[in-house]
Amino acid sequence: MSTHATQEQEGAEVDAGDSKPHSPHQDRRLQEKATREEQSQRESDERTREREETVEIKVFRYDPEVAEKQEPRFDTFHVPFEKGMTVLDAVMYARDHYDSSLTFRHSCRQAICGSDAFFINGRQRLGCQTQIAELDTPVRIEPLPHQEVVKDLVVDMDSFYEQMEAVEPYFQTNDLPEGDLDEQRQSRENREKIKMGTRCIWCASCMSSCNIAAGDDQYLGPAPISMAYRFAMDEREGEDIQDHRLRIIEQEHGVWRCQTQFSCTNVCPKDIPLTEHIQELKREAVKKNLKFW
Amino acid sequence: MSQSYNRGLIEDFGRWREFTAGMWAWIFHKFTGWVLVGYLFTHIAVLSTATIGTGVYTETLQSLESLFIVRVLEVGLLSVAVFHILNGVRLLMVDLGVGLEAQDKSFYAALILTGVIAIASVPTFVEGVF
Ligand code: HEM
Ligand code: SF4
Ligand code: FES
Numbered sequence: 435m436s437t438h439a440t441q442e443q444e445g446a447e448v449d450a451g452d453s454k455p456h457s458p459h460q461d462r463r464l465q466e467k468a469t470r471e472e473q474s475q476r477e478s479d480e481r482t483r484e485r486e487e488t489v490e491i492k493v494f495r496y497d498p499e500v501a502e503k504q505e506p507r508f509d510t511f512h513v514p515f516e517k518g519m520t521v522l523d524a525v526m527y528a529r530d531h532y533d534s535s536l537t538f539r540h541s542c543r544q545a546i547c548g549s550d551a552f553f554i555n556g557r558q559r560l561g562c563q564t565q566i567a568e569l570d571t572p573v574r575i576e577p578l579p580h581q582e583v584v585k586d587l588v589v590d591m592d593s594f595y596e597q598m599e600a601v602e603p604y605f606q607t608n609d610l611p612e613g614d615l616d617e618q619r620q621s622r623e624n625r626e627k628i629k630m631g632t633r634c635i636w637c638a639s640c641m642s643s644c645n646i647a648a649g650d651d652q653y654l655g656p657a658p659i660s661m662a663y664r665f666a667m668d669e670r671e672g673e674d675i676q677d678h679r680l681r682i683i684e685q686e687h688g689v690w691r692c693q694t695q696f697s698c699t700n701v702c703p704k705d706i707p708l709t710e711h712i713q714e715l716k717r718e719a720v721k722k723n724l725k726f727w
Numbered sequence: 728m729s730q731s732y733n734r735g736l737i738e739d740f741g742r743w744r745e746f747t748a749g750m751w752a753w754i755f756h757k758f759t760g761w762v763l764v765g766y767l768f769t770h771i772a773v774l775s776t777a778t779i780g781t782g783v784y785t786e787t788l789q790s791l792e793s794l795f796i797v798r799v800l801e802v803g804l805l806s807v808a809v810f811h812i813l814n815g816v817r818l819l820m821v822d823l824g825v826g827l828e829a830q831d832k833s834f835y836a837a838l839i840l841t842g843v844i845a846i847a848s849v850p851t852f853v854e855g856v857f
Contacts, residue, residue: 459828645750694821696749696830713824 460630460707467705478567488512490572491524493536497585506583508574509533515566522550522561525575525587538587545703548635551642552587553578558639558701578642594638597655601662601682609672624669631664631711633704640698640708652687656698656708659683663711666718677722684719692716748831752814759811766804793856801852806845813837 491511497503511528513519522540529536539549543562550561553576555569566573581589611618640656641647647655654662665671666679683689689712698708773791777784791797817833820826826833 457827462828693753694749694818694830695747695753697747700747700749707827709821710824710827713822713827716822717824 457707457710459710460705463699463707464705474565474568478565487514489515489519489524489566491521491528492572492574493525493528493587494574494576494583495536495586496583497535497537499585509536510572517567519566520562521552521554521559521564521566521569521573521575524566524573525561537585546635548637551578551637551639551703552576553642558643560637560639560703563703578638580642580644580648581638589638591638593651594641594655594657595636597641597658598636598661600654601658601665602679603658603661603665605665605668605671606675607671608675609670618670620668620670624667628664628667630704630706631660631667633706634661634664635704637703639701639703643697643701645695645697646691646693650687650691653691654683654688656692656702656712659689659692659715660706660708660711663715666715680715680719680722683715684723689716689719748834752817752834752837755810756814756818759807759814762804762807763811766807795853795856798853798856802845802849805848805852806841809844810837810841813840 489512491513492508493511494506495503495509496506511524511532513524513527516523520543522543525536525538526540529538538552538561540561541547541549545560545563548560551558552561553574554561554564555574558578561575575587577583577587577589581591581594584590607618634657636657638657644653644656647653662679662683666676666683671679692709692712694709694713696709699706699710702708773787774784776787814834814837817830817837820833821830
């Protein structure tokens with residue numbers, strides 16, 4: 435997590451600036467995360483010193499097109515350990531040196547493309563954001579649960595992308611400024627409100643951790659709802675478009691399916707307060723439908 | 728919204744082994760809710776014996792209360808109801824967006840409080856059964 439995490443935190447501080455601060459529990463969560471990071475840093479330093487030359491990883495293997503691999507199994511690899519090694523580095527080493535058929539997605543290696551979310555030691559994490567030294571060994575690496583496995587660690591993301599598209603994740607407005615060349619300005623406070631929602635990297639960790647989404651394929655899911663929040667709360671969009679957005683998220687398989695288990699909020703690698711966003715949209719939907727005043 | 732996807736044979740491979748506070752709270756809340764509904768029916772059944780005659784009602788209650796297992800079930804019912812109410816209040820707070828930062832702690836608090844109340848109730852419930 436080394437370089438990435440520090441950048442993130444610095445970013446957060448700069449962003450917060452003099453405008454509205456984070457909500458208290460966001461602060462608390464980031465605080466806890468910092469403490470956890472400190473501790474795992476200490477542990478990982480210790481382990482780096484203690485650890486033998488190699489680290490054992492167990493990687494899920496499955497390939498419907500190869501007869502011997504149709505039955506899912508785990509392959510064990512012993513990867514030379516280096517300080518600062520991430521889970522992604524380890525699987526890449528295994529692929530490059532031991533078994534070139536080992537298949538997984540990755541691209542940016544800096545927690546920004548969202549393509550390498552795996553189920554690592556029983557939790558959804560980004561491979562490139564997870565230090566091997568922080569994990570118990572052998573490290574178990576599996577594809578994201580609740581998505582169809584295409585091959586090895588590659589899952590079918592179509593259903594997730596379709597849910598993301600369903601909330602129209604792009605800016606739209608008919609509330610344009612007067613002059614032709616006027617900017618569409620947003621207040622600092624409003625930017626602060628939607629800031630966390632803009633951070634999503636479409637990794638589907640949250641979707642995979644949610645057992646409501648697991649039982650209901652049509653449930654929009656945490657990331658799409660948070661994406662809808664990011665636009666519905668954007669005050670530049672104008673009232674009728676916000677109405678339109680609320681109509682999408684208040685459908686039967688929309689926000690009401692959320693049972694506030696906080697699993698998504700716990701796993702999101704970008705620390706997006708997903709449950710909080712979903713709950714606020716629920717209240718907005720209620721307010722819109724119950725107008726007694 | 729999307730169509731139903733067939734997520735395939737091995738979709739369940741490695742399904743969550745790690746439960747978090749919110750998930751347990753949800754499972755317990757479902758469970759206790761439905762136990763309370765179940766009790767409602769037993770409750771009605773027992774009370775309805777009064778329609779047969781006053782004696783029948785008294786006898787039914789006396790024979791039920793003389794059973795040790797019924798006393799144990801009563802402690803269980805109390806725990807289930809107390810947890811459901813405490814966690815229900817917690818859920819209402821979560822719905823209002825109040826104290827989201829303590830959602831896990833409030834679940835543990837509900838559990839502990841339920842335990843304490845259940846233990847404190849034991850003398851009352853087992854009184855006179857032996
Ligand atoms: C003060 C008393 C109670 C409070 C505060 C309370 C609170 C709640 C809340 C907030 C929920 C909704 C959970 C959600 O958001 O999904 C709920 C669900 C439920 N409650 Fe209660 N409740 C109480 C008493 C009862 C009683 C007496 C019964 C049974 C007769 C009961 C049966 C249920 C059931 C069956 C559910 C639904 C479980 C499910 O979703 O499958 N509750 N309760
Ligand atoms: S909300 Fe977080 S966990 Fe979900 S897809 Fe976006 S970045 Fe990933
Ligand atoms: S490789 Fe891009 S997020 Fe990990």
